[in-house]
Amino acid sequence: MSREVVTSGKQIGEDQVGLGIIAAMAALALAAVLARKQKYRRLAQSSGTVTAARRLNRAAGTLAFSVLFDSAIEHYRGSFHNKAMYTPLVVSSLALAVSAHGVNDERSEMHRLRDAIYVAAAVIGAIGTGFHIYNVAKGPGGINWQSVFYGAPLGAPAAIALSGLLGAAAERIRDSDPHRPRVFGLPAGRLAAAIASLGLLGTTGEASLLHFRGAFHNPFMFLPVTLPPVSAALLAETALGKQHRSRWFTRWWLRLTTAMGFVGVCFHAYGVHRNMGGWRNWRQNVLNGPPLPAPPSFAGLALAGLAALTLVEDRPDA
Amino acid sequence: MRDLYPGYDVLAKRHTPSWNEQTREVIDRRLTIARSDHRFFTEEEWATLCAICERIVPQRAEKQGFVPVAALVDNKLHTDDREGYRDAHLPKMQEAWRRGIAALNDEAQARCGAPFHELAGAEQDELLSAAACGELKCAGWKGMPSDAFFHRRVLSDVVSAYYSHPTAWNEIGWGGPASPRGYVRMDFNRRDAWEAAEAYPGHEEQARQENLRAGR
Amino acid sequence: MRDGEARENRRPSDDPMRRPRAIHGRAPDVFRLGAWVPMRQFGEDEEVDFAIVGTGAGGGTLACKLAEAGFSVVAFDAGPYWRPLEDFASDETAQSKLYWTDERIVDGENPLQLGSNNSGKSVGGSTVHFAMVSLRFRPEWFKSRTLLGYGADWPLDWREMWTYYEEVEQALKIAGPITYPWGPKRPRYPYRAHELNAAAKVLARGAEALGISWTETPLATISAPRGASPPCVYRGFCTLGCSTNAKQSVLITWLPRALHAGAEIRDLAMVGQIETNGADRVTGVHYHRDCEWHFQRAKNVVVAGYAIETPRLLLMSATSRFPDGLANSSGLVGKNLMVQGNQAVWGIMDDEIRSYKGPPSLAITEHWNYEDKGKDFHGGYAYMSQGPLPVLWARTLAGSRGLWGEALLNEMQRYNHSVGLKVVSEYMPQERNRVTLTDEKDQYGLPIPRVTYSWCDNDKRMNRHALAFMRRALEAAGAREIWDQEDDTCHLNGTARMGFDPRTSVVDGDCRSWDIPNLWICDGSVFPTVGGVNPSLTIQAIACRTADRIKALAARGDLEVRSKDRQLV
Ligand SMILES: Cc1cc2nc3c(=O)[nH]c(=O)nc-3n(C[C@H](O)[C@H](O)[C@H](O)COP(=O)(O)OP(=O)(O)OC[C@H]3O[C@@H](n4cnc5c(N)ncnc54)[C@H](O)[C@@H]3O)c2cc1C
């Protein structure tokens, strides 16, 4: 039997965790600096499609942010025993950086590098999902509750793919006819709504699984399995339904879902504190407690939904 | 015995979340017991006990740290810290030890003409093996079966004393005390940064570096 | 800040092993540092409804349920009232303070190892240091004589027990698998199963290779927060007391409820004798606390001291009217002691296992409890993954494998690569396996018990089967250098069996003694057979049922006398 000298070999220490955090912060800062160079204007002032594209960039960035920290924590837990485990960190950092760049870019044309990174993120996310499925299935007894509870999460790589997909859509929207935005030959608004809707459903699936694992011990744990499916349904209606001038209910519901995504981090921080040793024992509890960066992926997708709404409401044909 | 976990020291974790106050207290108390402390055994018995311990859990001079096994056993007897059951063939713990040690010395005198602790290691082992098989039956045993004494008292008490000591934990790469912080990585070949890293051939230095970080 | 507080390091200023804590109208709050909860107290002259001896799986559960039903209850325990967060060190040696270490003599062909291995002396009983494995009986075992042809039938119906099992599983928030592979359908466990450690995955691999089912062990330690209990941190010290409070022991589940409902708990109170009157009724208990003997009057006495102390107390309470001890007209008090087989196979893996992490038995197979074909013995067994800590492991290597000297030290260095499977098997009831009194006296001046044990041929055949099968499983999982640990046993049951007939049992299905209507026995002693699973869930289920039966009997006015006796009067 071949033995990987993992456990007794390299182990990521606290200092390296610190380095990782600093690197991530640097990625954020770089993005900000890049963005500064562009002239800053309020989103609403730019043309409709560009606004929508920038909103999609923002959504893609939020998702990438969530994935960056989530995969950092999860793969730190997995001691980066496989070199490929660094991939999501690199990819999501890049996606985060280009998203920040995109949010501040008002030009109505595709940015080649941004687009390339988004497309790469989409592809790598899809491959990562495959890896994770393989990992879950190879445990004793194959795919069972134990392996889906404690094996590699499917949602994380899928979220990278979604981030890439939304970003790629954003770039294409910039390029397309402002009166009739099309992405991959489909109406851009409806397509974005559909992606966000499916993404929300998937993320709800993952939250349900993990909150079920936590036996829904706190009633607030029902929120992320009830609000987002409604968002998903509303967005599905946006994608497929008749044309309306205004979908105020959908808009508010998506805003609520966005807020939930960010407030979720606080709930999870409280959850970490409730574990033995609380935050003082962070090296255990950040890993074994509720995942801090997970909830913002709801926010990312709800933001994508809001961007889609902008497109659909402004342009009947989008 | 190899230095399998080079540089690993459970005590380095003393101030990490792996230890709580009550654990520090009991371990500190254990660590104050010095190699030559004895209150229960007489000098003569003590010499025999030390010799027995050296055979049951031999400690080479060059090894890192020393476990004061005999003193720990003496402490257990002094405090009469019993385990709650007694083989019907054995007298109470304290009496069993006194009688057993005296009997072993008698056997040593009879066989080799010297007290147990003066015998060569091989001769001591031979006597202990004979005790383990219940073959020793001189009058000094006063009816106590030597095998019951060897298994239920000698092995059990000496071995428990040895592995109650942090130095012994270092040798086997055990994580040691763990509260409030427990463990995260439980799969095959995974360890937390606060666990001991095993030195695989060719990776000794790497393991040492990892182990020096266990207490951080 | 209920839970936040509970994490600071703090040492209590009192010594719970010397001075009782549950006094002055308050008892320790087991969840908060240095805090107290109010406790109702009863005078010794006050005739309480129930005096319960022992606060473990049987006594503690019953105290809670009876107090909640409105009865006045005083529960005695010889052990201390621990504050797990403050009193429990992460240390094998120091934590032996949880065990019943008063002297007991063991003999027979296969003398038992007691102490750490068997019983606790703490408020909360042995559940303070038990391994949390929480299994239901196979339904047929309640009628093993009729349906399976061995042992004795229980005066209980499995369907009724199924509802009480559910009550206990809910009360302890058992963390278990979504679907249980064996037996009739059971409701979903309240909490999800824990993550498997490597040792548990070895069991799973072996079972997969041999084509039998396995599952995550249902455990009484939580996998998500519950009230003031944080989830398990996988520190692996479970059998030495859980300083996390993740373990759902009697101490932190039933007893806080009991106190809340108005029960009184007397810690460091050793009951030495049950008093009887001329009308053959019990009138109260004599107990030793704070260096003196006291007497508590009671309308009913429940003995729940576990299978050695329960018969011991009944035998010690002999009077001229009951010369052979109380409740002993059948002559069966102390007899039919049943331990369970706890043999193991151990081996070495190339992989690092580090089985010290996590609760010791995270995976289990009950295959041979439910499969009757291919057995040359009666009864069944389950086996589980294991996680011995260093002192226990060294004692196992020395005691069961005979290693010492350099050989022992070298083998100990393979600790992190060692892995094993351990059985819990069903031994047969035999009258020769029994608890009796000796002439030797303990620190209270009470006669110490003698525990006699010998395996019968069926037990030996089962041992062989289990060892051979586990060896195949461990081999199939990739372990090498496999060896058998043949001598270990665990758990204590029997010695005051329940039954249908006063001539062949000590108590009836309601745990009420046949001889004395206001004397009850409610602990592991009442088992007529043991089954191949760990006993505490069943003990707690029986206690819940007994409480319901007592409520029903009281409502009918049948508590003072048996209805059939009343008809005679
Ligand atoms: C190491 C270990 C691991 C175990 N693991 C498991 C497991 O995983 N699953 C499982 O189901 N079971 C397990 N058990 C067994 C389980 O703990 C017991 O079966 C169960 O607790 C017995 O319940 P009881 O009420 O009969 O007795 P106990 O829980 O032992 O309670 C008896 C109490 O009575 C007190 N007492 C006795 N006599 C007197 C007296 N005269 N006066 C005052 N007080 C008295 C004692 O101090 C004690 O506290 C384990 C046991 C041990 C030792």
Ligand code: SF4
């Ligand atoms: S492993 Fe879990 S249940 Fe066991 S002692 Fe640790 S926290 Fe408690």
